[in-house]
Amino acid sequence: MNSLIPEASGRPGDDPIFSINAEANRRRAAGESVINASLGALMGDDGLLATMPVMFEALAAVDPRRAAAYAPIAGPPPFLDAVRRDALGDGPLFDRSVAVATPGGTGALFTAIVNFLEPGQALYVPHFYWAPYATLASHTGRAVETFPMFDAAGGIDVDAFERGLVLLLQRQGRALVILNFPCNNPTGYSLDDGEWRQMAAALERASAHGPVAVLADLAYAHFAEERYRWARALAPLSDRVTLLAAWTASKAFAQYGARVGSLVAVPKQPSERAAIENALTYSCRGTWSNCNHLGMLAITSVLVDPALRARADAERDALVTLLGARVVAFNTEARSLGLHYPRYEGGFFVSVFTPDPAHTVAECAREGVFVVPLDGAVRVALCSTPTADVPRLVAALGRGVAAAEAVAR
Ligand code: PLP
Numbered sequence: 008m009n010s011l012i013p014e015a016s017g018r019p020g021d022d023p024i025f026s027i028n029a030e031a032n033r034r035r036a037a038g039e040s041v042i043n044a045s046l047g048a049l050m051g052d053d054g055l056l057a058t059m060p061v062m063f064e065a066l067a068a069v070d071p072r073r074a075a076a077y078a079p080i081a082g083p084p085p086f087l088d089a090v091r092r093d094a095l096g097d098g099p100l101f102d103r104s105v106a107v108a109t110p111g112g113t114g115a116l117f118t119a120i121v122n123f124l125e126p127g128q129a130l131y132v133p134h135f136y137w138a139p140y141a142t143l144a145s146h147t148g149r150a151v152e153t154f155p156m157f158d159a160a161g162g163i164d165v166d167a168f169e170r171g172l173v174l175l176l177q178r179q180g181r182a183l184v185i186l187n188f189p190c191n192n193p194t195g196y197s198l199d200d201g202e203w204r205q206m207a208a209a210l211e212r213a214s215a216h217g218p219v220a221v222l223a224d225l226a227y228a229h230f231a232e233e234r235y236r237w238a239r240a241l242a243p244l245s246d247r248v249t250l251l252a253a254w255t256a257s258k259a260f261a262q263y264g265a266r267v268g269s270l271v272a273v274p275k276q277p278s279e280r281a282a283i284e285n286a287l288t289y290s291c292r293g294t295w296s297n298c299n300h301l302g303m304l305a306i307t308s309v310l311v312d313p314a315l316r317a318r319a320d321a322e323r324d325a326l327v328t329l330l331g332a333r334v335v336a337f338n339t340e341a342r343s344l345g346l347h348y349p350r351y352e353g354g355f356f357v358s359v360f361t362p363d364p365a366h367t368v369a370e371c372a373r374e375g376v377f378v379v380p381l382d383g384a385v386r387v388a389l390c391s392t393p394t395a396d397v398p399r400l401v402a403a404l405g406r407g408v409a410a411a412e413a414v415a416r
Contacts, residue, residue, distance in 0.1 A: 022138075024379050027368075031377040041375045042396045042403075044388045047192065047355055048263055049326055052393040057329065059261045059322040061315055065305040074301035081288040082108025082269065086303040089310035090269040094225060094254040096235045100242055105280060106271040107287040108298040112226045112255035115270035116143055116185070118290045119251050122283075123183045123220040124149050130183045131175055133163075135358060135381060137192045137224075140185060156194070161349060163202050169209035176216035184210070187224035189231030190354025193379070193386035197231055197352055203240035214247045222251040227354050229259040230327055245273050249283075256306050258355065260319065261326065265302035330355070333389040333397055340401035346408065348384075355390035359404050363411035370407035376400055 009016055024045055031043035049057045081087070087106040095101045109115040116139075124130060126148040132140055133156035144151045154171040158164040176182050186206070189197035198206065210221060221241060228234040241250055255268040270287060274280045291297065309315045334353055341348060347360040361367040364380035371378055371385075376399070379386040385404070392400055 061318040078297040078300040094252040110266040111268040112253040115253035190227035195351040195357035220249040267302040336397040344405040358384040362415035366411040367407035376403040
């Protein structure tokens with residue numbers, strides 16, 4: 008008899024993105040000139056991982072005896088204070104918020120899912136979403152429900168969002184909405200102020216049908232022009248809708264491996280505060296127990312020490328500028344070829360629409376260009392594409408989409 012329970016049998020061993028990455032690396036090692044636009048880490052134009060030197064100084068400066076000790080289950084209070092302020096900005100949301108430490112944004116998403124949705128219920132996301140949301144949902148006995156992300160004019164489809172949310176609330180009595188903006192993975196899309204206001208109005212109306220929690224997945228927020236738009240727009244609803252934020256040092260401090268993150272929550276009423284704090288802390292104890300103490304202490308000093316913080320901001324600005332040059336190059340080339348893709352102003356990824364993503368991916372791969380298939384599009388990781396390679400990348404995409412269109416016709 009199989010030792011694995013039926014639910015765990017037959018799980019895919021590898022994330023499809025990592026298989027595409029392995030193929031790109033294999034062909035590069037065999038001497039081919041390859042553009043690997045599949046992986047979500049920011050690489051310099053030299054092809055090496057981009058890092059922020061201030062982080063290594065901050066890590067080295069942590070007292071070894073503190074670093075080696077267990078961290079508090081919920082996370083060190085100075086870390087939580089610094090992260091709450093960074094996630095929410097100064098103001099009333101910060102004053103009312105609670106937080107727990109989590110291993111990256113992934114841990115924050117897990118903690119939100121198990122505390123704000125019942126088993127069997129579905130979280131609610133746009134049609135284009137980061138694939139591990141589905142893994143997290145299925146692993147925790149939940150599901151994913153989507154709404155069409157874009158309307159005919161190419162903006163966020165607020166009507167579809169509200170219609171689907173109301174139906175979901177009528178069906179399951181509560182909702183957890185996850186909005187990965189700004190710099191959405193996989194599309195690169197950021198909502199503007201007007202779109203956030205419309206989303207807030209839709210959320211306000213929908214919340215009459217049952218408790219709604221809205222999680223801002225801030226994985227890429229530090230790479231946006233404006234990172235507090237969501238908080239400004241949703242703050243007026245914060246007594247009707249539970250606001251959550253998944254904060255992570257992975258991209259913001261180029262510390263993907265440190266696994267430093269936090270789930271920040273703004274309780275609707277002061278009376279809910281202790282229960283939410285206890286529930287989130289209980290989840291920490293029942294999963295990873297406590298997080299990387301060294302990483303949290305280093306991130307705390309970089310967030311609160313003015314000199315370290317200024318250096319971190321300057322080093323990150325350089326990374327934003329590096330990525331910005333690729334975004335400009337992509338927009339220039341892609342517009343001149345007439346590619347269809349969402350408004351793209353910054354962020355690690357952009358997606359290009361195609362009638363047959365598998366065909367487009369295969370055509371690009373024949374040319375040594377590796378991108379990831381989605382439903383109705385391919386995801387292009389500009390974060391891992393050197394600026395000089397962007398014209399070749401876009402040209403391959405143009406041919407890959409044209410080939411798919413020819414087959415679809
Ligand atoms: N959310 C999105 C949309 C992401 O793309 C990622 C990482 O790629 C994460 C959350 C979480 O990353 P981490 O767990 O490293 O913070």
